[in-house]
Amino acid sequence: MTDQWEQQDEAVDAVVIGGGAAGLNGALMLARSRRKVLVIDSGSPRNAPAEGVHGLLGREGVPPSELLRIGREEVRRYGGRILDSEVTDAVRSGDGFVVTLGDGRTVGARRLLVATGLRDVLPDIPGLAERWGRDLVHCPYCHGWEVRDRPIGIVATGEGSVHQALLFRQLSDDVVYLANGHEPDEAARTRFEALGVPVVEGRIAAVETADERITGVRLDDGTLVAREVLAVGSRMEARTQGLQSLGLRSVDLPGGMGTSIEADEFGRTGVPGVWAAGNVADAKAQVGAAAAAGALAGAQINAELALEDADRAVALRRSAAASR
Known part of the structure; x- marks a missing residue:
């Protein structure tokens, strides 16, 4: 269900761009x-x-769609409105902003909260992306328990893949490190040997599947490395489509891991009146942390608006007194 929105509606206090946990x-x-x-x-x-x-905590294992359904109901319960659309542009207008929707309608807002999240960019390996979120995983805390005790292959993408291998090794005795051109250093190899994690040299040519399940990876020399689960570190890029006019500052994540929007600990960006929360500003935040960041940003926006409202009331009172 989506709420109706007419262009002639009066401006709102805040437009939240992105309806995930943070938004x-x-x-x-x-x-x-x-x-x-x-x-x-x-x-x-x-x-x-x-x-x-x-x-x-309290929602362990809930399907993502169900969590969002519950969240939407809770927002509506207090008079918030939710529109299924996309933002194609957002520009400053006077003391506020004008947000343009995909169908050309516009919405005025005093403040913006950007909670658009990330886009995962996966290695260009045939058959890999199709298994994303199923038997191709990235986070041992998000998916590790569900793939415990199964044969796991770490598809190396950079320095972080070594750490990823150590974390997944806690969950399975059968973990291999698929170097794929990213050779571990001597310290990593020593740890791998002690933990029984083989390093498989060579490039990955394709992911092999059968009956909609991963069966292994095929190397460029034709070798098949049998695996049931693959773990990979994606490049995480902040979703900023339609927001370029705002001039938000993008920062690079360490180790070439991606990009995020620069924001302080409260979600305040370098653009006055614009806040950012969740993965768009903190790539490492899981759902709970993203939601907490959204709550903090929302509270800070309200506090800023309350001060602005008070100052306007003072100005009106003085103006009225002066006109007597």
């Missing part, structure tokens, strides 16, 4: 403060392929 929790805080808030969501959450959300 919805930010909207919840604003709505509970009796702010007029509109969430604009394109309906393409990063964790959509996953069967469940893990590591989230």
Whole structure:
């Protein structure tokens, strides 16, 4: 279900761009403060392929779609509105902003909360992307328990893959490191040998599957390395489509891991009136941390608006007194 939005509607206090955990929790805080808030969501959450959300106390294993359904209901309960659409542009207008939707309609807002999340860019290996979120995983805390005790292959993409291998080794005795052109250093090899993690040299030509399941990887020399699960570190890029006009600063993550929007600990960006929360500003945040960041940003936006409202009231009172 989506809320109706007409262009002639009056401007809102805040537009939240992105309706995942961060965006919805930010909207919840604003709505509970009796702010007029509109969430604009394109309906393409990063964790959509996953069967469940893990590591989230009180909601362990809940399907991502169910968590978002519950969150939307909670936002609406306090008067917040949710629109299934996408943002094609957002520009400053006076003291606020004008947000353009995919169908050309516009929405005015005093503040913006960007919670658009990340886009995962996977290695260009035939057959790999199709298994994303199923038997191709990336986070041992998000998916590790579900693939425990199975044959796991670490598809190396850089320095972080060594650490990834050590974490997945806690969950299975059968882990191999698929170097794929990213050779581990001497210290890593020593640890791998002690833990019984073989290093498989050579490039990966393709991922092999049967009956919609991974069966292994085929190396460029024709060798098949049998595996049931693959783990890979994706390049994580902040979703900023349609937001370029705002001038948000993008920063590179360590080790070439991707990009994020620069924001302080409260979610405040370098652009006055614009806040960012969740994975778009913190790539390492899991669902619980993203939601908490959204709540903090929402509270900070409300506090800033409250001060602005008070200052306007003071100015009006003085103006009225002067006109007597």
